[in-house]
Amino acid sequence: MFDSYRGNTLRYDPDRCINCGMCSRVCPHGVFVPGRETAVLSASVSCMECGACALNCPVQAITVQSGVGCAWAMISAALRGRDMDSGECSCGGEQPGSCCGAAQEKSE
């Protein structure tokens, strides 16, 4: 109870891993850390499903259904009778939304 974030869609197959280190480099939450022979999935619960690791894994050892965890976008999509998953982050669209505004302008 009180933890809706316990499960997620991140799946990792260490048998495929070639230990290139890319997943631990792109993950902003330390979900993957470098290991001796393969990358180590050390904090699966911290995953925010951004998809950076899966997209940058050269051997497809990682899969994740990536998407933006934005309630505003999902509720707006549902209210307009569309699939919640189709509800793209509203930022950049015509509709001004409260989501992501200036969230990460600190990034380069």
Next chain:
Amino acid sequence: MDTTQSCGCSCTPGIPSLPCGCTQSKKETPGIRTATSTITIDNRFDHFLARWGVNRMGHTVRPGLYQLGNPDEDSPVFASANYTLSFDALRSALAGIDAYLLVLDTKGINVWCAAGKGTFGSAELVRSIECTDLAHVVRHRTIILPQLGAPGVSWPEVLRRSGFKVEYGPVRASDLPRYLKTHTATPEMRRVLFLLADRLALIPVELVHAALPAIAGALILFFFAGPLAALAAVTAVLAGTVAFPILLPFLPTRDFSTKGLILGTIAGLPFAGTFALNPSGPVWMNAAGTGMAFLVMPAVTAYLALNFTGCSTSTSRTGVKNEIFRYVPVMAVMAASGVVLGILLGLLGWLEVI
């Protein structure tokens, strides 16, 4: 206008077989523009307006290649988004460094959000490399991307399609000078932190977005239920938009909705107390007033808290969806029963008057 028209292939000269995705206007020569590391008062004013959500999509930089200092063909290349806050963070962090800055067309959206949408992505990166003729500007074949661009970029695809190797720099541009010494980032440079300063910076835009419905709700309550009810509405909204971002890591539970319910209940305490201890009212009326404060205020704060997930840096789509299905019905029932209770109370009061 011909801005969306394919260019007469000024990009990739000599390799006409490659598809040209260049969408620059023919009138624009794909020359290299000049950037400095100085943040002017005008820049700061623009940042201020961006923080307050004024002209939200208008804080843009012209996409293309920029030179910073006096770069030569061996100077590093950094990619950025065409959002002023992103671009300004990069150019100011690189003070004293000669470099090229490749600004992708992310439609005025910051790197991370644009990467999530795919506009800061492999296709746009490859297109920008081709259109700016980067392969003839620098001799090396490496381009440094902000780490938070990674959700939109696949390095093997960029390498295959452009010949450029993607190197992921640190999360924060301010760490770049340190990063450039070894071209390796420490684990903390790779972490998104969402510190108090980051959360405080989001409050203005949260306030702006909640302002209209909050003022409308407070006015309606003021005329139909009195100043105390109007104040309660404003308090619940301020709890969700100002107090919540500040207190986020200190509120127990991981779910934003339950954090919001807790915060809204705390915010409702003084109002519930005032209703409960009202000496002039009958007991049932005091009890109903107390119930209203504890039903409506936590529901409003929790809904605003749930909507903060998109601003936060840690919520997965799976988790947010779980939260919506679990708590939105609860919030709706709480708010609806509170409102019904209020209307009943108003009707009874009105009947008593006659």
